[in-house]
Amino acid sequence: MITRLTHMNIYVLDQDSALDFYTNKLGLKVIIDAPMNKDARWLTVGTAGQPGFEINLTLVHESLLHSRDTADVLRELIKKGTFGVGIFTCTDIMATYEELKSKGVEFIKPPTKEFYGTEALFKDDSGNWFSLAQLTPVNV
Amino acid sequence: MDQEQHYSYPRLYFYRRIVQAKLFIDQHYTENIELYGMADEAHYSRFHFIRKFKEVYQRTPHQYLIFVRIENAMKLLSSGMSVAAVCEAVGFEELSSFSRLFKRRVGINPSVYLSRQQALLKQKSESPLTLVPHCFAYQYGWVKKEQFQTNEQ
Known part of the structure; x- marks a missing residue:
């Protein structure tokens, strides 16, 4: 029986820039930041309200997982805003x-009332997009 | 659809003032902040300001200031800074109140937190792969297949 999701990957184009975006702009906390080789590091962040869940800010690079061609294509798709990664919820x-707008976060949709709550859409520094939502109590 | 269609100007003004107050605390938490000067500046009564701030952030401005100081203390302790230096760096005047508030929030004393973080720093520099699930480490080419299989057995 599956009980929890503990790690998920978000592919990013630059880990230094992603670290700045996810911590200084979104306000997430660094969980682990450990260098692995000259090109990449194991970098995970999380929200204060969800201990035990780590978001891996994974550098797109050539590896067993991706050939050079695949990595190039993936970078282009991320830049184009192809990937909707997830939903961050908030209380207000x-x-x-x-706050996020004042810190320079790019919104592609302002807060809009939907049947499930109020939702805005924003992009990270790589091009991945997220929903920011305040859900109505029935959905929380 | 623009947000202004959903929120009147006074309501937007209110949000902007409350967010500015929060950001002010985020930026000046190391200083001796006069929290309620922000209420005067926004032309709110202190009572109204505290109530509205709490509505948005689930903490009063003072509670939020303590929260930010402790969060930043955790970051500094994670970098290996001493407890006394951290206490001063995040704006507490007395070590005893820092330790008490830290324990209330984190569950352990700052000195215990520091020693755990020092052990983690050592692990990070000496054996970083022990921090990474090997399924990921293998896929990214950080361990060889044989190591991956050995660790999975």
């Missing part, structure tokens, strides 16, 4: 939206 979307 207008305050969170105002």
Whole structure:
């Protein structure tokens, strides 16, 4: 029986820039930042309210997982905003939206009322997009 | 659809002032902040300001200031800085109140937290692969297949 999701990958184009975006702009905490080789490091971040869940900010690079061609294609797709990665929830979307906007986060949709709550869409520094949502209690 | 269609100007003004107050604390938490000067500046009564701040952030401005100081203390302790230096660096005047508030939030004393973080720093520099699930380490080419299989057995 599966009980928890503990790690998920977000492919990023630059780990230094991603670290700045996810911590200084989104306000997530670094869980592990350990260099592995000259090109990449194991870099995970998480939200304060969800201990035990780590987001791996994974550098797109040539590896057993991706050939050079695949890595090149993946980089282009990320830059184009192909991937919707997930939903971050918050307790007050207008305050969170105002704060993130003041820190320079690019929103592609402002807070809008939907049947499940209020939702905005933003992009990370690589081009991945997320929903920022304040869900109505029935969905929380 | 623009947000202004959903939120009136006074409501947007209110949000912007509350967010500015929060960001002010984020940036000046090391200083001796006069928290309620922010209320005066925004032309709110202190009571109204505290109530609205708490509505948005689930903490009063003072509680939020303590929260930010402790969060930053955790970061500094993780870098190996001493407890006394961290206490001063994040804006506490007394070590005893820092230790008490740290323990209340984190569950352990700052000195215990520091020694655990020092062990983690050592692990990170001496054997970083022990921090990575080997399924990932193998796929990224950080361990050889034989190592991966050995560790999985």
